[in-house]
Amino acid sequence: MTQHRSWGLTALDLLLPTPCAACGGARTGNAHSSGSLTLCAPCLAALPHTLACLDPTPPLLRAAFWWEEYDSPLGAALRRGKYRPDHSTLRTLSLGLGQAARGRLPPVDWVIAVPQTPQAWLKRGFSPAHVLASGVGESLGCPVHRVLHRGWGQAQAGRSAPERQANVQGAFSARVAVPDKRILLVDDTVTSGATASACAQVLLNAGANHVVLLAATRAA
Numbered sequence: 001m002t003q004h005r006s007w008g009l010t011a012l013d014l015l016l017p018t019p020c021a022a023c024g025g026a027r028t029g030n031a032h033s034s035g036s037l038t039l040c041a042p043c044l045a046a047l048p049h050t051l052a053c054l055d056p057t058p059p060l061l062r063a064a065f066w067w068e069e070y071d072s073p074l075g076a077a078l079r080r081g082k083y084r085p086d087h088s089t090l091r092t093l094s095l096g097l098g099q100a101a102r103g104r105l106p107p108v109d110w111v112i113a114v115p116q117t118p119q120a121w122l123k124r125g126f127s128p129a130h131v132l133a134s135g136v137g138e139s140l141g142c143p144v145h146r147v148l149h150r151g152w153g154q155a156q157a158g159r160s161a162p163e164r165q166a167n168v169q170g171a172f173s174a175r176v177a178v179p180d181k182r183i184l185l186v187d188d189t190v191t192s193g194a195t196a197s198a199c200a201q202v203l204l205n206a207g208a209n210h211v212v213l214l215a216a217t218r219a220a
């Protein structure tokens with residue numbers, strides 16, 4: 001069904017100007033002529049070139065960084081990439097995120113995406129956080145590994161901070177040991193940091209030296 005829909009969208013994109021994923025404005029050219037760029041030139045130019053620190057740092061993390069607020073044109077583009085779904089937009093954002101992260105993080109050896117629930121896998125057929133992690137790994141020159149497994153459970157969206165913490169308790173496990181690895185954990189959105197802390201617990205138990213979080217957006 002996703003394939004069928006994406007064929008339909010591709011055909012439409014060839015006929016109609018594709019709106020920018022961030023601001024919704026018209027882009028110059030179309031999907032055929034502009035390749036994977038799904039943001040208009042001003043929105044591409046406006047991608048932040050730096051990161052912000054999440055304060056306070058969630059428990060068990062060495063540091064936590066985010067790129068842009070969830071309620072922003074960039075956040076809108078991320079949601080389009082995640083829910084439409086739209087690989088091209090996520091790919092474009094991943095490279096921008098990687099560029100912003102270069103030289104601004106503690107040293108890391110491996111990049112790992114925060115895994116989504118199996119229900120989300122069934123719905124989307126791909127992991128938005130893994131697409132982001134891949135672009136970040138490429139930009140940083142770090143290998144990306146699928147280390148974490150997430151069990152069946154509920155998504156974090158719409159929950160209070162204590163509910164988030166309880167919801168991810170025991171949700172993650174490590175497929176392999178990560179002896180002395182300095183890990184960069186990548187997610188699309190950070191809210192309380194409970195998900196990242198639960199992942200860090202598992203990675204530290206699996207031997208990680210430290211865990212740093214990089215989130216594309218920060219939600220209130």
Ligand SMILES: [Zn+2]
Binds near residue numbers: 021024025
């Ligand atoms: Zn735009």
